[in-house]
Amino acid sequence: MSWFPDMGTACMIAHGDHVRAVGWLSDQHPFPTGDTPPEFLARLKEFCRRWDEGLGPLVWDVFMGPHRCELCGRCVASGNIGVPAGGVLFAAPEMIAHYVEVHKYAPPAEFVAAVLSAPLPGTREYAVAVAAFRAVALQQQLGELYRPGQPPRA
């Protein structure tokens, strides 16, 4: 899986001023560790369990095949989750729950707070919370289809 810095505005699944990448870990880069609240891990697991229900509201693609954890090789996951918090959308790999539980990864405090307060994918509240991000993603996808000076892709 590709590495992206925590709180950067780009990762494999999304990019833009509203995006905050979280949990795109690699065995090539050190990451912060520590204890996180048990209720955070429980809620994060629920987000990850429902990752496919977030794809429609976020207009995110399903990405190529599963990834294996680079740190232990014992976990395989293929999804991604989007966690809205006001004008910010945290974008994390499904593997993030494994990183927190097994590798003691301590995500940024803003992300912990967002997971605890955001509605879950699959709910009407979630669709409402990500509606603005959905519009941006659609505009980005259109922009990639219709580049100036080039004929539209079929």
Ligand SMILES: [Zn+2]
């Ligand atoms: Zn692992």
